Amino acid sequence: xxxxxxxxxxxxxxxxxxxxxxxxxxxxxxxxxxxxxxxxxxxxxxxxxxxxxxxxxxxxxxxxxxxxxxxxxxxxxxxxxxxxxxxxxxxxxxxxxxxxxxxxxxxxxxxxxxxxxxxxxxxxxxxxxxxxxxxxxxxxxxxxxxxxxxxxxxxxxxxxxxxxxxxxxxxxxxxxxxxxxxxxxxxxxxxxxxxxxxxxxxxxxxxxxxxxxxxxxxxxxxxxxxxxxxxxxxxxxxxx
Numbered sequence: 001x002x003x004x005x006x007x008x009x010x011x012x013x014x015x016x017x018x019x020x021x022x023x024x025x026x027x028x029x030x031x032x033x034x035x036x037x038x039x040x041x042x043x044x045x046x047x048x049x050x051x052x053x054x055x056x057x058x059x060x061x062x063x064x065x066x067x068x069x070x071x072x073x074x075x076x077x078x079x080x081x082x083x084x085x086x087x088x089x090x091x092x093x094x095x096x097x098x099x100x101x102x103x104x105x106x107x108x109x110x111x112x113x114x115x116x117x118x119x120x121x122x123x124x125x126x127x128x129x130x131x132x133x134x135x136x137x138x139x140x141x142x143x144x145x146x147x148x149x150x151x152x153x154x155x156x157x158x159x160x161x162x163x164x165x166x167x168x169x170x171x172x173x174x175x176x177x178x179x180x181x182x183x184x185x186x187x188x189x190x191x192x193x194x195x196x197x198x199x200x201x202x203x204x205x206x207x208x209x210x211x212x213x214x215x216x217x218x219x220x221x222x223x224x225x226x227x228x229x230x231x232x233x234x235x236x237x238x239x240x
Contacts, residue, residue, distance in 0.1 A: 035102030042105030047118045048092075050125060054132035057090065060117060065090045069131065069169075070140040071123040071157070076104025078142065081216040083108075083116040091116045094123040124165070131169045139166050141178045142215070146185035158189045163196035170238040175202070178234045179215060181224055186232035193236050202235040209235050 031039075048055060058064050066089050073079040073093040083091045093116065095101050101120050108116055119126045147155045158178070166176050176199070180186050186208060194201055203209045211217075211233050221231055 031099055031102060034106045035099050038102040038104065038106030038109065039098065042102075042109050043120075046105055046108055046116065047101070047120055048130070050119065050121045051130055053129070054135075055130045057092070057135070061090045061115065063090075065115075066137040067092065067135065068138040068140060069127075069136055070094065070142070072141065072144060073100065073104060074143075075100045076107060078216040078218055079116070080104060080107040080111065080113070082214065083113050084111055087113075087115055089115060092119070093117075094119045094121075094126050096120060096122065124162075127165055127169055133168050134171050136169050137171060137174050139170060139174070139176050140215075141176070143180060143220075144178075144185075146180060146182045146188075148182070148184075153188070156185075156188070158192050160192060160196060163193060163199070167196070167198045167238050172238055172240065174238045176236045176238075177212070177215070179231060181221070181229055181231050183230060183232060186234065189234055193234065196236070198238060198240050199236040200239045202237055208232045 048060065057067060068082070068089060069092040070079050071094050073095045074097070076093065076095070079091060079093045093104060095104070095118070098120075101118060104118060119130065141157070144157050147153055170176065176193075178189055180189065190207065193199060194206060211231065212235070215233065224231070
């Protein structure tokens with residue numbers, strides 16, 4: 001999810017300044033025993049610090065492997081499932097919601113996963129500061145906040161500047177995979193991405209792709225399907 005708040009300047013009557021778009025909205029939440037265990041025991045092992053220069057992920061993971069970064073993994077169920085199903089791949093998750101980070105880390109500890117690391121700070125800062133250019137094989141953005149009201153569209157994470165930032169971090173042939181359960185947001189993302197330089201829509205008709213098998217189906221999505229709600233997947237490949 002994204003957040004862009006307006007803060008007035010110190011002098012009355014002067015234009016209000018806008019903060020940069022963030023990849024999240026901070027939410028409070030109670031911690032379960034398992035989530036707290038995840039933070040207490042897992043954070044020193046699996047949470048990476050925000051640095052001023054790109055991380056050496058070969059050193060972090062102890063190997064060279066295809067790498068996927070997910071922005072906003074929520075409670076971490078999908079990311080855990082993907083990492084467990086593909087031990088030959090490395091995964092990096094970014095999330096600021098403490099219960100979600102704790103839940104993911106508890107899962108990592110319980111399942112003994114070695115191919116997953118976490119940043120618990122703003123994803124835009126992580127991309128800009130910690131991820132080397134041309135280094136990611138995939139970037140996942142599943143069910144970001146659509147900011148339904150028109151006056152809030154500026155808070156959406158999917159913007160031309162975001163598309164360009166992601167493109168700079170993907171390898172040629174790397175894929176930006178997005179999913180949303182709100183059709184107007186899917187249409188908006190298509191408008192942004194179909195004109196973004198350096199990308200190719202993997203849907204032959206320039207629209208959405210069928211649900212990829214590699215994206216796990218969440219409980220939220222299953223409930224939505226029972227209620228007749230749709231989910232739209234978009235895949236854009238970096239071509240240069």
